[in-house]
Amino acid sequence: MPNTAHSALFTTLFDDAALFPPGNAPMDSAVRAHEALLGREDTVELVGPFVCRSARIPELVGALAGLTPPPDGFFLSLVARGGRDELLAALAAADAPxxxxxxxxxxxxxxxxxxxxxxxxxxxxxxxxxxxxxxxLEAGLDALAASTSPDGLRAKFRTGGTDASAFPTEAQLAGAIAGAVRRGLAFKCTAGLHHAVRRADPETGFEHHGFLNVILATAAALDDPSDTAAVAAALAERDPQAVAERIRALDGPRAAAVRGRFTSFGTCSIDEPVCDLVDLGLLALAME
Incomplete structure (x- = not known):
C-alpha cells in the first residue's frame, strides 16, 4: 500500500498515457495493463484516467468489449483538437458505455x-x-481565468516530446506554474516527466523535468508566486536525496494545497515513475 505519510501527494497523480509516445502501446495491451493496475491494491490509488485521442475511441470501445468481465466503468481523459465542432464530435464518440x-x-x-x-x-x-x-502562455492563462465553467478550467503544460525543442526551460515552466498559481488555476503536465527528479537522458541528452521537482516548484509558487526564481530553483534541483527530503517535509495540508494546483501528469509508463518513488523511499509498494 502507498506510504500513508505521503499518499496524498501521489493519489491519482499518474494519468495513463500508454498509447502516446514514446511508449506507443497497442490498444489491447494498454487497456489490459490499465485494468491490471486498477486491480492491484498497491497501485489502484495512484492511477488516474486512461488518456485517449478522440480518433481512437472506437478502437478503445472494441478493446473494452474484449475484456472478461467487462468493466462497469472505464474512466477516460479525452484528448481532442480543434474547436466546438471537433469537441462535440469527440464527446459523441465517447458517449459509449x-x-x-x-x-x-x-x-x-x-x-x-x-x-x-x-x-x-x-x-x-x-x-x-x-x-x-x-x-x-500569459494570454492563455488569462483566457482560462475568464472561463465561465462552474468549476473553472485547467491548464495543460507540455513538458517534453521527441525533440529537444519540446522541453520548456526551467524559466519557462517556472513562469507557467507561477502564472497558474497566481490566477488560482490548476494544471496538469504532459510528456517528458518520465522520472521523479530532473535529469539528462543518457541516450538523447534531452533535459527532462522531474515530477517531484514540479511538486516542489508548485509549493514554492504557493509560497510566493512572484518569486519565479525560487520556483525555477526547485525545478533545477538534481540531487535525488535533497528532493526526497523536501518532499517528506510537505505535511498533509501542504500536500493537499500542492495537488489542488498540480493535479496530475500523463505518462506512457506508470511503473517507471512509481519505481522512482519506491527507490527514494517515498512509497512502500512492490512493483511487479
Whole structure:
C-alpha cells in the first residue's frame, strides 16, 4: 500500500498515457495493463484516467468489449483538437458505455476558442483542460481565468516530446506554474516527466523535468508566486536525496494545497515513475 505519510501527494497523480509516445502501446495491451493496475491494491490509488485521442475511441470501445468481465466503468481523459465542432464530435464518440469521461483535454492554437467550446460543452462531472502554447502562455492563462465553467478550467503544460525543442526551460515552466498559481488555476503536465527528479537522458541528452521537482516548484509558487526564481530553483534541483527530503517535509495540508494546483501528469509508463518513488523511499509498494 502507498506510504500513508505521503499518499496524498501521489493519489491519482499518474494519468495513463500508454498509447502516446514514446511508449506507443497497442490498444489491447494498454487497456489490459490499465485494468491490471486498477486491480492491484498497491497501485489502484495512484492511477488516474486512461488518456485517449478522440480518433481512437472506437478502437478503445472494441478493446473494452474484449475484456472478461467487462468493466462497469472505464474512466477516460479525452484528448481532442480543434474547436466546438471537433469537441462535440469527440464527446459523441465517447458517449459509449462503459466509458466515463472524467476529463477533456483540448488542444487548439486559439485558446479563447478552446475555452469557449469547453464552457459550452464540457460534461458536468468532467475536468476541462486546455493545452496552452508556450508562445502565448500569459494570454492563455488569462483566457482560462475568464472561463465561465462552474468549476473553472485547467491548464495543460507540455513538458517534453521527441525533440529537444519540446522541453520548456526551467524559466519557462517556472513562469507557467507561477502564472497558474497566481490566477488560482490548476494544471496538469504532459510528456517528458518520465522520472521523479530532473535529469539528462543518457541516450538523447534531452533535459527532462522531474515530477517531484514540479511538486516542489508548485509549493514554492504557493509560497510566493512572484518569486519565479525560487520556483525555477526547485525545478533545477538534481540531487535525488535533497528532493526526497523536501518532499517528506510537505505535511498533509501542504500536500493537499500542492495537488489542488498540480493535479496530475500523463505518462506512457506508470511503473517507471512509481519505481522512482519506491527507490527514494517515498512509497512502500512492490512493483511487479
Amino acid at each position: 462503459p466509458l466515463v469521461v472524467g476529463a477533456v483535454e483540448l488542444a487548439n492554437p486559439d485558446t479563447a476558442a478552446a475555452v469557449a467550446a469547453l464552457d459550452e460543452l464540457l460534461p458536468k462531472e468532467a475536468a476541462g483542460f486546455v493545452e496552452l502554447p508556450w508562445r502565448s
